[in-house]
Amino acid sequence: MSKIIAIANQKGGVGKTTTTFSLGVALSKEGKKVLLIDADPQGDLTTCMGYYNQDELQNTIGTLMSDTIQDKEVNIEDTILHHKEGIDLIPSNLDLSALEMSLVNAMSREFTLKNSISSIRDKYDYILIDCMPSLGMITINALACSDKVIIPVQGEYLAAKGMGHLLKTVSKVHKQINPNLKIGGVLLTLVDKRTNLSKQVRDALEENYGQHIKIYDTEIPKAINTAKSTSTGKSIFEFDKNSSVANSYKNLAKEVLDNERAKTRNETSKVR
Numbered sequence: 001m002s003k004i005i006a007i008a009n010q011k012g013g014v015g016k017t018t019t020t021f022s023l024g025v026a027l028s029k030e031g032k033k034v035l036l037i038d039a040d041p042q043g044d045l046t047t048c049m050g051y052y053n054q055d056e057l058q059n060t061i062g063t064l065m066s067d068t069i070q071d072k073e074v075n076i077e078d079t080i081l082h083h084k085e086g087i088d089l090i091p092s093n094l095d096l097s098a099l100e101m102s103l104v105n106a107m108s109r110e111f112t113l114k115n116s117i118s119s120i121r122d123k124y125d126y127i128l129i130d131c132m133p134s135l136g137m138i139t140i141n142a143l144a145c146s147d148k149v150i151i152p153v154q155g156e157y158l159a160a161k162g163m164g165h166l167l168k169t170v171s172k173v174h175k176q177i178n179p180n181l182k183i184g185g186v187l188l189t190l191v192d193k194r195t196n197l198s199k200q201v202r203d204a205l206e207e208n209y210g211q212h213i214k215i216y217d218t219e220i221p222k223a224i225n226t227a228k229s230t231s232t233g234k235s236i237f238e239f240d241k242n243s244s245v246a247n248s249y250k251n252l253a254k255e256v257l258d259n260e261r262a263k264t265r266n267e268t269s270k271v272r
Contacts, residue, residue, distance in 0.1 A: 036127075043093050
C-alpha cells in the first residue's frame, strides 16, 4: 500500500505546488510509482503539469469526491491523467471550491477523499497531495488520509509565523481522526544563498521545533528557472536537470526514502 504525503502550509507562496511536482518526479526517478493529487481549487498543480484548460476537464478531484458523497459509482481511472514524465495526476479546478460547502453536511465528511482514492491506493508507492493555502475541510480531508505531512517554509523573515496553528491542526487530526498521521518534516524553500536570512530561519525553526520535528537537511534554493519550468508544463528535471533546484529535489527524495527505510528497520527490530 502506498505512502500518502500531504504537502501543506496555510501560508501561500511557500512552494507547495513546486515541491509536490518536483518531489513526485524525483521519487519516480528513484523507481517509485507516483500519483499526485491537486487538492486546491485554483488548480496550480494541474496548470504546472501542462493541463491549462481546467474548466474543460470532465473528471477532477472535485467530481470524484462529489460522486463519493452522493454514493455514486466511482470510476477513478477516468480521473487520472498520465504525465509524460512518468507520474500520474488527479487534476483540480474550481468545482472543488463548491464541494467544500457540500462537505459540511456530508456523512463521514473528513474521510471523503480517503474513500474516493481507496481503490487505487495499492497501485502506487507514493501519493502526494498538494494542499490549498487554508485549513478548511479539503485540507482536513487530505490530512485524514495521509501518513505524513511535509511543511514547506519560506526561508525569509516571519516565514515560520503561523506554523503553530498548522501544527495544532495536524495534532488535532492525529488525535481525533487519523492516528497514523505524522509530520515528515519541515522543508526550507525559496532560500537565497546570498544572505544569512535562511540560516536565521533554520536556527529559529531548530530552536522552536527541532526537538519534536525533523527539519530536512535539504534546502530548496530560489531560482528563476523554477518559475520558468512551471510555465512550460515541465518539471525542473526536464527543464534544467543540472540546476541547483533539481539537485535539491533529488536530495529531498533521497531523504524521504531514507527516512522511510529507517522507520521500517526500526519497526522490524521492535517486532523481533
